[in-house]
Amino acid sequence: MWWVFVVLGIVLMILEIITPGFIIMWFGVSFIIAAIPAYFHAPFAVVLSTFTLALLLLTVFVRRIFVGKFSGKNRTDTNTAALIGEQGVITETVDGVHATGKVRVHSEIWSALSDTGAIIPVGMQVRVLRVEGVKLVVEQR
Template identity: 55%
Template sequence: MAMEVITPGFIIMWFGLATIVAAIPVYLGAPTSVVLITFAVTLLILTVFVRRIFTNRLTDKGGSLTNASSLIGQQAVVVETIDPVKATGKVRVRKEVWSAGTKGAETIAVDQIVIVKALDGVKLLVAKE
């Protein structure tokens, strides 16, 4: 279990499960060759097929949004004049104040309502509504 934490991709777990399955023929008194074949086949099946199912279910498909990217399309209120020449400006979105800018050269005054169009690092790019 500890090794699985430091190795990405669910690899070590399949060896453990294959060993448990291979213990069945050992318990039944099967020859070593049967035990090794059971281990190898089980490991192959688990690694190729079951691992794919696990990774597909646990991998983010890009559908979840971070808090910042979920702001795109939201309304905001300008709390500090947005001046593209001075590269200053702030907006309030959902009770949070963010640095803001515009894609164009327009200045947007305080108390104007704007729409968040994009994210540029930690700065929101906005446009007048």
């Protein structure tokens, strides 16, 4: 009878691949853990208690670790999102009227707009506020 617990556990762990959330996997692992006393012909109450305790511990404690690691909440911004808040230097005068201007952020040159539409001269330090299309909206520091 213990093999039923193992098969059911494996099936549930495979189902976790299809459904996100890290819930079904813990039932599968708990069934596999409960197969241990079932293998030794323990009374049903012991098998049920083992399953319940394993499920409780896994869902309360271990799930938090997995959700934090794999949910993406602690992700690192990439591409243009990584530029927001960065410092830059104006390399070509930013002029809102003529829609011209360039800024160097790190080692890249970007087209730039002023957040207020003001003229920002060459050499001024700026901070990137947001990205609009292919242009960085900056504010003078």
